[in-house]
Amino acid sequence: MKRREMEKDLPLPLYYKLRESIREKILKGEYPPGSKIPSEQELAQKYKVSRMTVIRAINDLVQEGLLYRKQGKGTFVSIPQVQQRLGKLTNFTQDMLSRNLKPDSIILNLELISPSFLIQEKLKINEGTKVWKLERLRLADESPMGLQTAYLPSDIFLYIDKEELGNGSLYEYLKKKYGIVFKRAEETYWVRMPNSYEAEKLKIGKNNPIFYVQRITFLTDEKPGEFVESILRGDRYQLYVELTT
Known part of the structure; x- marks a missing residue:
C-alpha cells in the first residue's frame, strides 16, 4: 500500500494506516514469527512517509507485543505467547x-x-x-x-x-x-x-x-x-x- 492509497480512504493519521498495514502483514504471515521486518528507513521509503511516522507505528506494535526490537539488529515479529x-x-x-x-x-x-x-x-x-x-x-x-x-x-x-x-x-x-x-x-x-x-x-x-x-x-x-x-x-x-x- 503506497501513500496515495493510504490517503484516499478515511482521513486517518498516516502512522495509524502504516501500523495497520504492518499488522495485516503479520497476521497474514507475510512477516512470520521471528522474522525481521524492513528497517525504519526502508519502510519510510516504501510508504513515502517520514521516519518519525514509521517509528510511531512501530512503537505502537512493540507496546502491543506484536513486534520487538533487538539493539543493533533491527525489529522482529514476536513469537505468539x-x-x-x-x-x-x-x-x-x-x-x-x-x-x-x-x-x-x-x-x-x-x-x-x-x-x-x-x-x-x-x-x-x-x-x-x-x-x-x-x-x-x-x-x-x-x-x-x-x-x-x-x-x-x-x-x-x-x-x-x-x-x-x-x-x-x-x-x-x-x-x-x-x-x-x-x-x-x-x-x-x-x-x-x-x-x-x-x-x-x-x-x-x-x-x-x-x-x-x-x-x-x-x-x-x-x-x-x-x-x-x-x-x-x-x-x-x-x-x-x-x-x-
Missing part, C-alpha cells in the same frame, strides 16, 4: 499440544540426591529420604520455553529410567509405571531476572524478565508427590485468571 490459564492442573505436553505446538524436552540432569531442608519441607518427607532430581529444558516448536527442575520422593517413586522417560510427559510416565495420578497442585509465581545459566539455556538476554514458579503437586491422598521449580520465559508466557463474583 502461550496463555497460561491458572486454576487447572495440566502438564507442559498437554499445554503445548492444545495450542498446536510441538512439545519437546531435553533431560539436562537426572540423579538421586539428598534434598535440602526447603525440599524436605515442601515434600513433607523425613530426614534421610532421598529424592529424584530431574532437570529438563522444555521446548515448543524447537524454541526454548522454560527450565523445569522436579523433585520426587524416592519412597514413592523407587526408580526413574531416563531412557523410558525420554522427551515425553513425566506425568504420563509416572502413571504408566506406578499407576499414580496427581490430584491437584499449588503454585506460587514471582518475576525476576534470569541468572547467567538460565539466560544461556533459554537463549534470552540477562535483562529479559522470567517467571519463577514453585509448584507442589499432590497425590489423591493429599500427600505431596512432587515439588517443581520452573523458569519460564517472560516473553513467551502470559498469565490468565478468570474472576467471578
Whole structure:
C-alpha cells in the first residue's frame, strides 16, 4: 500500500494506516514469527512517509507485543505467547499440544540426591529420604520455553529410567509405571531476572524478565508427590485468571 492509497480512504493519521498495514502483514504471515521486518528507513521509503511516522507505528506494535526490537539488529515479529490459564492442573505436553505446538524436552540432569531442608519441607518427607532430581529444558516448536527442575520422593517413586522417560510427559510416565495420578497442585509465581545459566539455556538476554514458579503437586491422598521449580520465559508466557463474583 503506497501513500496515495493510504490517503484516499478515511482521513486517518498516516502512522495509524502504516501500523495497520504492518499488522495485516503479520497476521497474514507475510512477516512470520521471528522474522525481521524492513528497517525504519526502508519502510519510510516504501510508504513515502517520514521516519518519525514509521517509528510511531512501530512503537505502537512493540507496546502491543506484536513486534520487538533487538539493539543493533533491527525489529522482529514476536513469537505468539502461550496463555497460561491458572486454576487447572495440566502438564507442559498437554499445554503445548492444545495450542498446536510441538512439545519437546531435553533431560539436562537426572540423579538421586539428598534434598535440602526447603525440599524436605515442601515434600513433607523425613530426614534421610532421598529424592529424584530431574532437570529438563522444555521446548515448543524447537524454541526454548522454560527450565523445569522436579523433585520426587524416592519412597514413592523407587526408580526413574531416563531412557523410558525420554522427551515425553513425566506425568504420563509416572502413571504408566506406578499407576499414580496427581490430584491437584499449588503454585506460587514471582518475576525476576534470569541468572547467567538460565539466560544461556533459554537463549534470552540477562535483562529479559522470567517467571519463577514453585509448584507442589499432590497425590489423591493429599500427600505431596512432587515439588517443581520452573523458569519460564517472560516473553513467551502470559498469565490468565478468570474472576467471578
